[in-house]
Amino acid sequence: MQKILSGNEVKSLDQQYVAGEGICSYQLMERAARVFCAWFVQEVPMEKSVSIYCGTGNNGGDGLAIARMLDGKGYSVHVGLIGDPDSGSPDFRQNLQVLPERVSLDSWEKCPSGQVIVDAVFGVGINRPLGGDYQSLVQELNARAALKISVDMPSGLPSDGPAEGDVFRADYTVSFQFPKLSLLAPEHAVFTGKLVVKSIGIDRRYFESFDSRRFFYSGEALETLHKTFPNSSHKGDFGRIILAGGSYGKMGSIGLSTRAALRTGSGLVFCKVPACGVDILQTSIPEAMVLPPGGETEVGGSLETEGIDAVGMGPGLGKGKGAVELVHELLRRYSGPTVLDADAINILGDHPEWLSFLHAKVVLTPHLKEFERLTGIEGKNHFHRMDLARDFVVKYGCVLVLKGAYTLISFPDGQQVFNNSGSVHMATGGSGDVLTGILTSFLGQGYSMKNAVLCGVFHHGHAGELAGSQFGRGTLASDILEKIPESFRHFGIV
Ligand SMILES: NC(=O)C1=CN([C@@H]2O[C@H](COP(=O)(O)OP(=O)(O)OC[C@H]3O[C@@H](n4cnc5c(N)ncnc54)[C@H](O)[C@@H]3O)[C@@H](O)[C@H]2O)[C@H](O)CC1
Numbered sequence: 001m002q003k004i005l006s007g008n009e010v011k012s013l014d015q016q017y018v019a020g021e022g023i024c025s026y027q028l029m030e031r032a033a034r035v036f037c038a039w040f041v042q043e044v045p046m047e048k049s050v051s052i053y054c055g056t057g058n059n060g061g062d063g064l065a066i067a068r069m070l071d072g073k074g075y076s077v078h079v080g081l082i083g084d085p086d087s088g089s090p091d092f093r094q095n096l097q098v099l100p101e102r103v104s105l106d107s108w109e110k111c112p113s114g115q116v117i118v119d120a121v122f123g124v125g126i127n128r129p130l131g132g133d134y135q136s137l138v139q140e141l142n143a144r145a146a147l148k149i150s151v152d153m154p155s156g157l158p159s160d161g162p163a164e165g166d167v168f169r170a171d172y173t174v175s176f177q178f179p180k181l182s183l184l185a186p187e188h189a190v191f192t193g194k195l196v197v198k199s200i201g202i203d204r205r206y207f208e209s210f211d212s213r214r215f216f217y218s219g220e221a222l223e224t225l226h227k228t229f230p231n232s233s234h235k236g237d238f239g240r241i242i243l244a245g246g247s248y249g250k251m252g253s254i255g256l257s258t259r260a261a262l263r264t265g266s267g268l269v270f271c272k273v274p275a276c277g278v279d280i281l282q283t284s285i286p287e288a289m290v291l292p293p294g295g296e297t298e299v300g301g302s303l304e305t306e307g308i309d310a311v312g313m314g315p316g317l318g319k320g321k322g323a324v325e326l327v328h329e330l331l332r333r334y335s336g337p338t339v340l341d342a343d344a345i346n347i348l349g350d351h352p353e354w355l356s357f358l359h360a361k362v363v364l365t366p367h368l369k370e371f372e373r374l375t376g377i378e379g380k381n382h383f384h385r386m387d388l389a390r391d392f393v394v395k396y397g398c399v400l401v402l403k404g405a406y407t408l409i410s411f412p413d414g415q416q417v418f419n420n421s422g423s424v425h426m427a428t429g430g431s432g433d434v435l436t437g438i439l440t441s442f443l444g445q446g447y448s449m450k451n452a453v454l455c456g457v458f459h460h461g462h463a464g465e466l467a468g469s470q471f472g473r474g475t476l477a478s479d480i481l482e483k484i485p486e487s488f489r490h491f492g493i494v
């Protein structure tokens, strides 16, 4: 897992690394430029003309090194400078000296407009909104039709806080070593474009002295978080779980959770659905067992949890009297692993007095709106939501999965993990129901809460990527769950 540092900490990380490895900062900049160019040549055909706009700090220095390297690879490169080069950073000035003559060098106003624009004006050093020429440049570049790529950060975007004023709108941002926090905020996706994170080889141990509790997870050592089951295992070893939800007209939700749990490997899945859903579930999912229904069109009655390894509640549940009672009963009486989603979260939001029943084996999986209902607070921006999520889990001692691009997992010890799997094609009805099934399944199989959530969220996203690459915009939630076994295979999980 990659620790996420603040923009201010980057400088100190670089200094410690450079000193510790006995290299100079210019060499680290060379590395950054090299990894950028290695990515660039895969994405951009050689025939495209490239204009690189460089500030005079180290982000601009990266830009100059990139200009030199792309020229060396045969691209036609123009550099447009903004700011006074004589007062540039030492590594900027050194790179200016070694810029090949073949690369055209002008002030930003005179730089010919290329088919590709590389933004190397500001990186993590930004400390105020853009003004003057910087603002004019970014406005002008944003109006151009070109492929736009930012180096490390879109210029104008602060690394750890909300955007203010004009920000370069990139199609891609290639960020070095770790994603800067603000690149993960959904409201900044219009500036970041597609995020690409490239290591520049700074070893994990250099991160240890920084006490950030935020991490970026890209599936490293995923297989080690999984349980292995001996050949002699029987279906009981793979967990007996209950999935509760569904209501008249919304029976598909709990069906998706059920199929997802079965595809994740659950041994026995019991469904608690209203009477109107019994035939639907029994005919559509023969592997599932249906518990005696309570209500006619909405779930009701009580839940027998004797011998049950985990319970997932919420998909399609509705907010009728029976559903409200069931959520209350589950929270009060069941101390085993529990996943609360959708209407179960909404019901909890309506009854804040029940929040005190939450415990370490409960995971809540709200999307942004549900999270708002749960806390009763409208997050001002994603940074505010990150803090709210952390405060919530620390206070109530549970786990919270805030769904969206870069789903944010918050643990009660204050650690927060951004998940780096997933695709835009997962933004489709039922995708969250699939996650509920996956999480309940892993918990039922006896995974620790931490491993269940990390594995569940990561596989959900990865299965979504696999489905998205096959079905594109036509991706269905059921396509996502059908890709779970392929995601397991991909990571060697048998
Ligand atoms: N480990 C790494 O990630 C590496 C990063 N590198 C690159 O270096 C930049 C950060 O460079 P830095 O010199 O610290 O800052 P900037 O280039 O972003 O900014 C320069 C300078 O500009 C001034 N400034 C800030 N805001 C404004 C503003 N609104 N208007 C005018 N001037 C402004 C301020 O004084 C800044 O210091 C990082 O992003 C990477 O791209 C290294 O190349 C290698 C290692």
Ligand SMILES: [K+]
Pocket (backbone or CB within 6 Å): 059, 119, 120, 121, 122, 123, 150, 151, 152, 153, 154, 155
């Ligand atoms: K930049």
